[in-house]
């Protein structure tokens with residue numbers, strides 16, 4: 444069994460690589476053979492043809508497509524640039540050929556290593572791709588600087604879970620791609636974050652900051668941020684989304700740190 448980790452960042456020693464390694468460690472601990480590759484090592488090109496998806500596949504280096512087809516499961520990680528995955532990862536997603544993607548287990552994460560904004564929209568992009576290619580994806584993992592340690596730990600567990608998914612490999616039923624959408628959709632409807640919006644994203648960031656700043660931010664600042672967060676949550680439950688969003692931003696800004 445081969446689990447392939449794919450690093451979408453051009454930086455070899457950055458956070459994307461660290462997180463992908465954690466997922467592969469989890470898989471290796473369950474006995475899987477693992478491979479880690481860096482997209483920057485392949486001559487990926489943006490699709491500039493005139494044809495369809497089949498023509499797009501001719502833009503991807505054959506070795507990269509073969510590695511993905513040979514793998515029993517994929518781990519795909521991307522850095523977040525301006526609220527979405529970076530272009531290198533998107534070029535890979537647009538052009539790679541994976542004929543046997545139906546039901547193949549997959550795990551993805553996006554790391555928004557600056558302000559944190561885009562950690563949800565980034566991971567959504569990866570899971571939209573998994574969905575369209577009919578992978579059987581698990582555990583979408585949104586990451587920022589504020590939950591790095593937790594994400595490393597949870598990706599280790601997800602990597603181990605990926606091995607279990609390979610063992611019970613289950614393609615979605617149906618002969619052709621278009622026969623499978625009902626089952627594919629039902630699977631993705633069970634995953635978190637598919638329906639999340641930017642308000643949810645600020646709530647998540649505020650929660651992450653509240654957790655990671657405990658013990659190293661002034662008590663008074665923490666209390667103010669917690670009060671904003673609690674009020675934001677109450678407003679959300681009353682259906683007052685725009686006002687709830689404003690307060691979630693304020694909670695986040697009270698605790699946000701640079702560097």
Ligand SMILES: Cc1cc2nc3c(=O)[nH]c(=O)nc-3n(C[C@H](O)[C@H](O)[C@H](O)COP(=O)(O)O)c2cc1C
Nearest residue numbers: 452454457458459522524525526555556557558559
């Ligand atoms: C062009 C560019 C745009 C970026 N935009 C964002 C962003 O929208 N949100 C964020 O949190 N970080 C942003 N960052 C920071 C990266 O997400 C961060 O450096 C991340 O750690 C990169 O992953 P790496 O360490 O694997 O290279 C941006 C970085 C670059 C180069």
